[in-house]
Amino acid sequence: MNFILIRHGETHANVEKRIYGVSHSPFTDHGKQQIKGILQYIQHKSVDCIYTSPMERTQVMASEMVKHLGVSLEVVYALGEMNYGIFEGLTPDEAMDKYPKEYVLFMKEYEAYVIPNGENSMDFDQRVMSFLDKIKDEEGTCICVTHGGVMRIAVMHLLGLSSEERWHFKIEPGMIMELEYNKGYGRLIHMITPY
Template identity: 60%
Template sequence: MKFIFIRHGETCANIDKLIYGITHSEFTDNGLKQIDKILDYVRLQEVDYFYSSPLKRTQIIAEKIQECIGKKAQFIDEIGEMNYGIFEGLTSDIALQKYPDAYNQFMNDYKNYVIPEGENVLDFDKRVISFIDKIKDKEGTSVIVTHGGVIRTAIMHLLNLSSEDRWHFKILPGMIIEIEYKYEYGVLLQMINN
């Protein structure tokens, strides 16, 4: 399988440095330009499978890609961004000020700590990996419109890296990441920054 992961374009929450996973945020002007560059890239690809996170910021892009390639997206819950619960929509400073115990516990044990009204990284990874494992041995090319956290987890899994290695990859808004996965071995082909 050739994986083409597409992170949604820049949003106002990205600019404001908010913690957000499931919360919607509108695209910036730059984010809208990034969508146009994503469409220019996708037009040139042979796409066998097309998946998207069901969150609004990815649905918007998926609908534009559908028009471009003539193939409907399958909206997959497992590749939605992590739910940051009580931290959603807050800056790190405000989250620390408003929920000091919860924020410190999350920062000290982010993999295991379940954010109140949210989830933890271990469960998030499990759901993303579960979906990737269902499709990774198929022939062809998959376009997956999703989020930075999902892409980091997918990279970690497909390249057989440790959980901590995810932080070596900066997945910017509008970025496109290509990974070839064959014979139980993943290769990072390119990272395109729009």
């Protein structure tokens, strides 16, 4: 499978550096311009299907892609961003002020700590990797419209990297990453922001 991984356009929460995964935040004007650039980039791609996170910020983009490409769209829960529970919508400073004990534990024990009313990193990783494992050996090209955290896991998993190596990739809003996966071997082909 060839993967075109696309992070949603910039939102107000991105600009304000808020912790958010399952919360909604509208696009900034720059984010709307990013979507236009992404649509121009993908319009000549040969794509078999589009998968999208259930979040509004990804579904809006994916729906526009369907209009341009005329392919099927499937909403996939596994492509949703991590649920940050009690930290949703807060800046890191606000999270530290409001939930100091929980935030310190989250930062120190990131992989194992279950955020109250949220999830933990290991469960998040597993749901993304399980979805990728279902489709990675198929033929064709898919677009996955998703989030920065999901894209880090996808790169880590498809390229055979360690969990810590995911942090070597800075994935900005509106970024596109193209990967090839064939016979157990993944390659990163492009990592771009087309605007």
